[in-house]
Amino acid sequence: MGINQYGQPVGEALPVWQPRVRPAVVTLTGKFCRLEALDAERDSAALFNAYQQAMDDRDWTYLMGERPSNPEAMRESLAKIQTNPEWVGLVVIDSPSQVPVGTVAFMRIEEASGVLEIGHVNWSPLMKQRSCATEAIYLMLRHAFDELGYRRCEWKCDSLNAPSRQAALRFGFTYEGRFLKALVTKGRNRDTDWFAMTEDSWPAVRIAFEQWLDDRNFTALGQQKQRLQDFMP
Numbered sequence: 001m002g003i004n005q006y007g008q009p010v011g012e013a014l015p016v017w018q019p020r021v022r023p024a025v026v027t028l029t030g031k032f033c034r035l036e037a038l039d040a041e042r043d044s045a046a047l048f049n050a051y052q053q054a055m056d057d058r059d060w061t062y063l064m065g066e067r068p069s070n071p072e073a074m075r076e077s078l079a080k081i082q083t084n085p086e087w088v089g090l091v092v093i094d095s096p097s098q099v100p101v102g103t104v105a106f107m108r109i110e111e112a113s114g115v116l117e118i119g120h121v122n123w124s125p126l127m128k129q130r131s132c133a134t135e136a137i138y139l140m141l142r143h144a145f146d147e148l149g150y151r152r153c154e155w156k157c158d159s160l161n162a163p164s165r166q167a168a169l170r171f172g173f174t175y176e177g178r179f180l181k182a183l184v185t186k187g188r189n190r191d192t193d194w195f196a197m198t199e200d201s202w203p204a205v206r207i208a209f210e211q212w213l214d215d216r217n218f219t220a221l222g223q224q225k226q227r228l229q230d231f232m233p
Contacts, residue, residue, distance in 0.1 A: 023088045092132065115153075134171075172201065172232055
């Protein structure tokens with residue numbers, strides 16, 4: 001905090017700050033998965049099959065849309081993500097099978113302030129409770145903070161979406177508050193919970209992710225020995 005010429009408290013000066021580059025269509029590669037630009041034509045059939053592995057539609061309750069009922073509807077849904085000029089839509093490719101297993105996006109990108117959001121997280125049953133789900137978020141955070149130099153990454157979810165809230169905290173995001181009556185979705189009220197991670201907290205979180213991802217933390221069958229939470233600061 002500083003003091004201006006009127007004796008008023010003002011935010012910390014950032015004399016060398018420059019607007020950041022918008023996330024581009026890049027490939028982010030880990031050992032469990034790879035993230036690359038979403039391609040509705042290429043990925044729709046595989047993603048339709050992946051989402052059809054679920055017994056019902058409960059995974060879609062808190063999403064903006066419903067589970068597509070056929071491959072063409074899946075393609076149209078993915079095309080909306082791919083062509084949204086405000087988003088950078090990504091598909092998650094499972095490394096062992098080389099099959100698309102989920103989608104995610106960089107959203108609400110503010111290059112001037114170095115702020116963006118990880119959102120539209122939609123993991124299929126082929127991805128849930130697997131190491132690639134955690135690694136995908138790590139790859140996005142590393143890209144945002146280390147490679148692009150962003151100052152803040154946000155995570156938002158329906159306040160009633162307990163799994164998403166738990167995931168945000170598990171990944172090292174900090175709960176910042178609840179926005180009441182933030183949206184109307186599917187004819188229902190939605191209060192939105194906000195979580196965020198800043199460039200100051202990222203280094204310690206990065207170490208935790210990398211310790212969790214270390215080969216020594218996994219058995220020969222690929223099972224984790226310690227949880228990510230065990231490494232978090």
